[in-house]
Ligand SMILES: *[C@@H]1O[C@H](CO)[C@@H](O)[C@H](O)[C@H]1NC(C)=O
Ligand SMILES: *[C@@H]1O[C@H](CO)[C@@H](O)[C@H](O)[C@H]1NC(C)=O
Ligand SMILES: *[C@@H]1O[C@H](CO)[C@@H](O)[C@H](O)[C@H]1NC(C)=O
Ligand SMILES: *[C@@H]1O[C@H](CO)[C@@H](O)[C@H](O)[C@H]1NC(C)=O
């Protein structure tokens with residue numbers, strides 16, 4: 001501001017003040033909510049001419065609008081037994097902020113504020129405020145924002161997006177500051193942190209996280225707890241994080257059967273994916289040999305069944321491909337053709353027979369060996385007792401030789 005402009009302002013101010021055109025003005029909220037059992041803080045300032053310094057004789061008087069009974073007087077202690085209040089602002093700072101404690105439902109009503117400047121009657125100021133005593137606190141607001149704090153217009157969020165879930169609640173007035181807390185169902189680790197911020201009228205808590213399919217249909221609850229003297233009062237609000245994600249095929253998907261093959265593919269995705277079956281690289285449709293059917297599992301999942309009831313060429317491949325706007329997934333199955341399966345069975349039987357045969361052979365051999373060794377032992381025993389016989393037998397041998 002240059003000197004010329006400043007000069008003009010001072011001159012203008014002087015003129016306006018001089019002719020009494022400036023009406024001093026009180027800045028008060030029109031309406032204010034107070035929680036039953038808690039205090040109410042009424043933010044108040046006033047505009048008045050700098051030349052009209054409000055002196056010690058200035059008074060702030062609050063009275064009920066209808067009965068005109070004084071509820072607070074800045075120069076008098078407890079003028080009314082039904083109201084406990086205090087001037088917090090300094091008049092010299094043009095601040096008329098006032099607090100009333102322990103508000104009850106019968107305190108609801110319109111109150112008149114008068115700022116009386118004893119010596120200067122013309123500068124007296126008046127304003128009204130309506131205090132509404134509420135039984136339960138208002139619900140917090142929960143909204144989803146982008147990282148740039150742009151409000152998300154859609155409730156469907158693509159997987160991988162970084163988002164901020166913001167809960168904001170009115171601070172109201174209480175002897176202890178209110179608390180904002182988050183919870184989720186199902187229980188999810190918050191991939192981020194809660195950053196409580198405070199300004200004069202609002203309490204804010206941000207949840208900063210990256211969206212995953214786990215967040216789909218998860219319910220986030222923000223709770224505000226007002227700590228009053230006798231009890232706590234809470235209010236909450238929910239947000240449910242619909243996530244768009246690419247299809248995922250469950251590893252349990254498989255093919256079974258010999259003469260008739262039944263394959264199933266279990267797929268999850270949002271939006272619900274489109275599933276196509278391929279038999280040896282050709283897309284499959286319902287026919288005399290092939291049929292496709294689906295079974296819904298939940299809002300985002302289903303099982304698709306593919307039945308192959310005719311003979312098919314050797315080593316066919318079966319492929320299921322699931323696609324939605326977020327991407328696609330596929331799973332390949334290798335079928336064992338029926339003839340190969342019977343061959344395999346025969347081979348298995350043969351193998352089993354061989355094993356049994358081998359076991360029998362070994363068993364018999366062992367038995368025979370045991371028998372022989374027992375006989376031999378018995379013989380040796382006999383020989384050791386009658387050594388003479390050895391010579392005799394030698395003789396026999398010799399005799400035989402002869
Ligand atoms: C008025 O006074 C109150 C209580 O001291 C204070 O919290 C508030 O910030 C003041 N307002 C302004 C506008 O200075
Ligand atoms: C207002 O209600 C409270 C109970 O909530 C009661 O104790 C008090 O006397 C009432 N005040 C008036 C002025 O009726
Ligand atoms: C949220 O988290 C990301 C990654 O941790 C970070 O880059 C970003 O600044 C955070 N945003 C806010 C608003 O805290
Ligand atoms: C109110 O809530 C606070 C914080 O959760 C807790 O510490 C306090 O014990 C509660 N008071 C009552 C009366 O329940």
Ligand SMILES: *[C@@H]1O[C@H](CO)[C@@H](O)[C@H](O)[C@H]1NC(C)=O
Pocket residue numbers: 285286291292293294
């Ligand atoms: C195949 O037929 C079944 C009923 O037999 C039906 O439910 C299914 O939608 C059909 N599939 C195709 C791809 O037409």
